[in-house]
Amino acid sequence: MIESRRSFLRALPAVTIGAAIAPLPSTAATKGEGGQRWAMVVDVQKCIGCQACTVSCIMENAVPENSFRTVVSTYEVREENRCGTYMLPRLCNHCANPPCIPVCPVGATFQRKDGVVVVDGDRCVGCAYCVQACPYDARFINHETGKADKCTFCAHRVDEGLLPACVETCVGGARIFGDLNDPESLVHQLLTENKVKVLKPEQGTQPHVFYLGLDTRFAGHVEGEATLWQPSKHGK
Numbered sequence: 001m002i003e004s005r006r007s008f009l010r011a012l013p014a015v016t017i018g019a020a021i022a023p024l025p026s027t028a029a030t031k032g033e034g035g036q037r038w039a040m041v042v043d044v045q046k047c048i049g050c051q052a053c054t055v056s057c058i059m060e061n062a063v064p065e066n067s068f069r070t071v072v073s074t075y076e077v078r079e080e081n082r083c084g085t086y087m088l089p090r091l092c093n094h095c096a097n098p099p100c101i102p103v104c105p106v107g108a109t110f111q112r113k114d115g116v117v118v119v120d121g122d123r124c125v126g127c128a129y130c131v132q133a134c135p136y137d138a139r140f141i142n143h144e145t146g147k148a149d150k151c152t153f154c155a156h157r158v159d160e161g162l163l164p165a166c167v168e169t170c171v172g173g174a175r176i177f178g179d180l181n182d183p184e185s186l187v188h189q190l191l192t193e194n195k196v197k198v199l200k201p202e203q204g205t206q207p208h209v210f211y212l213g214l215d216t217r218f219a220g221h222v223e224g225e226a227t228l229w230q231p232s233k234h235g236k
Helices: 002-011 052-061 129-133 186-193
Strands: 038-043 071-079 082-090 109-111 117-119 139-141 148-150 175-179 209-212 227-229
Touching: 038 186, 052 071, 117 148, 129 139, 175 186, 186 209
Parallel strands: 038 209
Antiparallel strands: 038 175, 071 082, 071 227, 109 117, 139 148
């Protein structure tokens, strides 16, 4: 069943609007204290849409009801008389040029030396400017804290030498996390050896979440239009 879906998707005609092949990013200016630049590669063809990543993220980060730091949007795909599904894992892209940072009036959103974009909850006033600035719909106002919230690559785990919760629980091995500055890391090797893509490349944000096997028709559709399933909005 899964293999037939993959074969179906591979057979779909290519569309070149809205996506671009991402070159291996220059990381010389983004090295952390230990020289790291964390990044994630998502192999779309390995994602089965089980939402284990979504659930583990909620549990690990105490994400409130009806809010999500990461999610897998599920699309219906039609081609002539055939119908299939397409899975698109989504999360904060931890951009090298994050538009969420300059709009914050109090400096609550910032980027660590290792490239991880985080929010200082003590400073955040909940104005939602950063939520509106994010082109990936990856931020929200936490209705329990009144602060901006988002994926942090599970920085608290990474700092202790652990993988992000979503990576550790991905049953299909679709999410690969590692140090882009380490030539021995799988992330570095995947980006060097493959033609990866990013979401909304025209935004110029230089995302550090890269996609293998991304159908170009979905590169700009991060809001979840025409989905079979998508997260419910808080209060609805």
